[in-house]
Amino acid sequence: DIQMTQSPSSLSASVGDRVTITCRASQNINNYLNWYQQKPGKAPKLLIYAASSLHSGVPSTFSGSGSGTDFTLTISSLQPEDFATYYCQQSYSAPRTFGPGTKVEIK
């Protein structure tokens, strides 16, 4: 099974900051990497699919990059509604696996 890791596990940032979250796969997954945002008590929402494609309706302040084993989610200017937990997930093979999550908190 493909293992996913994320760093950092949590971070504190201010509105307007640029935030970067990294995700690493235990083997080459090409670009089969997705990012989700989850707020407390809510279902996750798709942000980025295929490593760098922005899902419909997602603000352009979100972007993704990477290929192979190393990936990045960037929020170019953090907004109040962006404080949440972010998960990466590989869709290269089954079982699908998620990273452990990165909690973005208000500084």
Added chain:
Amino acid sequence: EVQLVESGGGLVQPGGSLRLSCAASGFAVSSNFMTWVRQAPGKGLEWVSLIYSHSTTYYADSVRGRFSISRDNSKNTVYLQMDSLRIEDSAVYYCAREPAAASAYYFDHWGQGTLVTVSS
């Protein structure tokens, strides 16, 4: 409009069984991949099971042999039969759609979740 509505959660004793349902609208479950994902209280997301449009199924190691995913195309509903439940199976269970026609694979729509509590 695509919608997923889970039901069937509740309180069950260790060793017991539950069947979760995920009623879909706005698309056909038979033409898509459908997944169950769970989240234990205060924990991260854990992928549980997947059924492909061609009916092949996959399971996480933690549930293989105890859980079974299926679908009823006439009811446009996906099920998760959970047997031999353990305390560590307690979680919110989400169903999600993975569009088969897409060039990539991702969970683009999620239900609101149903809570399963395994406790004596």
